[in-house]
Amino acid sequence: MAYKIVESQCTGCSACELECPNTAIYEKNGLFAINPKKCTECIGFFEQPQCVSACPIDDTCIIDESYPRYAAKELTS
Amino acid sequence: MADLALLSTTLASRSKPLAGIKIEVSGQPAKQGGCGTSSAGGKASCGSAAGQGDLDPEIWEKVKNHPCYSEEAHHHYARMHVAVAPACNIQCNYCNRKYDCSNESRPGVVSERLTPEQAARKVVAVASEIPQMTVLGIAGPGDPLANPDKTFKTFELIASQAPDIKLCLSTNGLALPDYVKQIKDFNVDHVTITINMVDPAVGERIYPWVFYKHKRYRGRDAAKILTERQMEGLEALTANKILCKVNSVMIPGINDEHMIEVNRAVKSRGAFLHNIMPLISEPEHGTYFGLNGQPGPTAQQLKALQDRCEGEMNMMRHCRQCRADAVGLLGEDRSAEFTTEKIEQMSVVYDFESRRQYQQGVEDQRQAKVAAKQAEMDTLAGELSDIKLLIAVATKGGGKVNEHFGHAHEFQVYEVSTAGAKFVGHRRVDLYCQGGFGEEAALETVIRAINDCHAVFVAKIGACPKDELKAAGIEPVDRYAHEFIEKSAISYFREYLAKVKSGDLVHTDRGDAAIRQGAFVAA
Numbered sequence: 154m155a156y157k158i159v160e161s162q163c164t165g166c167s168a169c170e171l172e173c174p175n176t177a178i179y180e181k182n183g184l185f186a187i188n189p190k191k192c193t194e195c196i197g198f199f200e201q202p203q204c205v206s207a208c209p210i211d212d213t214c215i216i217d218e219s220y221p222r223y224a225a226k227e228l229t230s
Numbered sequence: 231m232a233d234l235a236l237l238s239t240t241l242a243s244r245s246k247p248l249a250g251i252k253i254e255v256s257g258q259p260a261k262q263g264g265c266g267t268s269s270a271g272g273k274a275s276c277g278s279a280a281g282q283g284d285l286d287p288e289i290w291e292k293v294k295n296h297p298c299y300s301e302e303a304h305h306h307y308a309r310m311h312v313a314v315a316p317a318c319n320i321q322c323n324y325c326n327r328k329y330d331c332s333n334e335s336r337p338g339v340v341s342e343r344l345t346p347e348q349a350a351r352k353v354v355a356v357a358s359e360i361p362q363m364t365v366l367g368i369a370g371p372g373d374p375l376a377n378p379d380k381t382f383k384t385f386e387l388i389a390s391q392a393p394d395i396k397l398c399l400s401t402n403g404l405a406l407p408d409y410v411k412q413i414k415d416f417n418v419d420h421v422t423i424t425i426n427m428v429d430p431a432v433g434e435r436i437y438p439w440v441f442y443k444h445k446r447y448r449g450r451d452a453a454k455i456l457t458e459r460q461m462e463g464l465e466a467l468t469a470n471k472i473l474c475k476v477n478s479v480m481i482p483g484i485n486d487e488h489m490i491e492v493n494r495a496v497k498s499r500g501a502f503l504h505n506i507m508p509l510i511s512e513p514e515h516g517t518y519f520g521l522n523g524q525p526g527p528t529a530q531q532l533k534a535l536q537d538r539c540e541g542e543m544n545m546m547r548h549c550r551q552c553r554a555d556a557v558g559l560l561g562e563d564r565s566a567e568f569t570t571e572k573i574e575q576m577s578v579v580y581d582f583e584s585r586r587q588y589q590q591g592v593e594d595q596r597q598a599k600v601a602a603k604q605a606e607m608d609t610l611a612g613e614l615s616d617i618k619l620l621i622a623v624a625t626k627g628g629g630k631v632n633e634h635f636g637h638a639h640e641f642q643v644y645e646v647s648t649a650g651a652k653f654v655g656h657r658r659v660d661l662y663c664q665g666g667f668g669e670e671a672a673l674e675t676v677i678r679a680i681n682d683c684h685a686v687f688v689a690k691i692g693a694c695p696k697d698e699l700k701a702a703g704i705e706p707v708d709r710y711a712h713e714f715i716e717k718s719a720i721s722y723f724r725e726y727l728a729k730v731k732s733g734d735l736v737h738t739d740r741g742d743a744a745i746r747q748g749a750f751v752a753a
Contacts, residue, residue, distance in 0.1 A: 164316075164327050164328055165316065165343075166327060167317045167377070168317035168319070168372070171317055171376070171377070172444070183343075199444045199445075200445060206441055206446035207317075207441050209318060209321060209327040210328060
């Protein structure tokens with residue numbers, strides 16, 4: 154429940170959407186957004202969050218502070 | 231917008247009125263005929279720059295009307311790209327994924343992205359309007375193989391609706407080994423791989439990262455993975471008899487000397503053609519190289535490198551580094567005529583028979599051109615001279631001197647010597663004539679772009695630019711208006727040699743020329 158896409162930075166290239174293991178990423182007016190309810194930060198799937206690693210623009214897929222860290226939740230449970 | 235005027239006996243009208251929404255398919259795909267009559271010596275008379283001569287007939291059949299694989303074909307046949315593949319799996323220092331401008335002609339730049347269905351509709355519409363459009367490529371704006379579902383879906387739709395169109399794709403190669411089988415199954419028989427290095431120590435200066443098997447790799451590790459995957463992919467293509475062209479971006483001080491090694495590596499793995507292109511690095515494009523002052527090569531630096539590699543394999547010199555949504559002959563871009571909105575309004579009839587007839591007309595024209603060149607070459611027989619001249623030509627296609635100086639968006643450059651006339655490159659320029667008035671600043675950029683040429687062939691030219699060109703040491707020549715380029719170049723050369731011999735003229739070498747980057751695609 155933790156990543157978000159900075160809309161002003163997104164190029165709409167869809168690289169993140171293709172990689173997301175949770176189908177948490179969806180298209181919105183030619184750009185992409187993350188459904189925080191579905192995002193797991195890729196924990197349990199991959200070593201690196203896929204949207205962050207695939208995105209061509211630095212600092213575009215970032216932690217959404219308004220949601221509790223998925224990792225923390227996982228690790229403490 | 232540049233007009234084609236390709237053939238006087240146009241069999242299909244190019245500019246039909248646009249109305250209604252209708253797609254029909256009539257007739258059946260006609261088998262592409264061979265080149266027809268052959269000249270003496272068994273060489274096909276419609277050969278590429280080098281002629282069919284040394285080419286396997288099977289390969290010749292694949293390239294003879296592919297503008298990106300045959301220099302000779304690019305004067306006559308058109309291609310189009312459909313922008314269905316936006317995602318990429320690597321980052322290159324010469325690419326800025328945020329940049330998107332409708333006036334720029336560079337790879338990676340598009341005006342609109344298409345779904346596979348929209349793309350197929352566009353291809354059918356363009357093929358109906360431009361009967362010499364023979365090739366459909368997917369070249370991004372990202373990497374086609376980083377968007378495999380969209381890419382192959384597009385190929386599937388086009389193969390069913392327009393089966394006479396050749397399919398090709400252009401990739402960075404990272405994902406290539408995983409898709410060679412699919413490429414073969416979809417009858418994609420031309421693949422271009424961009425290979426800028428075969429040494430990770432060079433690669434780390436070109437690629438900041440790659441995304442591979444769910445991980446981002448940086449630095450030398452990234453370049454090592456990329457080069458290994460590229461070589462593996464190239465070998466697999468060759469093993470599957472899929473024709474492969476290698477594109478390389480020449481980055482002075484980074485991979486220019488290394489390019490000899492790249493050339494050797496790709497040739498030994500069966501690449502058919504090597505296309506060394508100049509780096510485009512204007513700061514306003516916002517690329518890493520552009521922002522850090524990395525210069526591109528000059529025209530003569532590029533030519534010298536291409537000449538050095540030529541002994542090793544076929545070199546492509548007619549690449550226009552086009553957009554991922556380009557439409558038309560290389561060097562022109564008619565994509566603005568085929569926006570999704572306009573295509574919705576078009577009445578499209580896909581008529582195989584009229585396409586076939588039109589293309590037969592093109593073949594007749596090609597043969598006439600080669601015959602004219604051959605006849606003119608005979609008049610040079612026995613001449614001995616070391617003189618080589620570069621000649622700039624204003625043309626709008628068909629292999630003829632048929633463009634007004636002031637209307638030229640680019641000049642094609644031919645090298646002529648006792649060995650004959652050879653296409654060696656092209657130079658983009660700013661349009662000199664705008665609304666009937668010559669622009670002084672534009673004339674300077676034209677002179678800079680063709681400064682290494684002894685003459686410029688035009689269909690027509692005004693008195694003022696004529697004088698300025700003469701002052702700059704470039705002879706403006708309009709006496710070959712509407713004649714074939716190569717025949718004219720050889721004829722000019724013969725007269726030039728005669729003047730040098732008689733002492734009327736002292737031959738001097740010309741200087742270097744500038745490569746105009748990211749030129750506007752439309753007036």
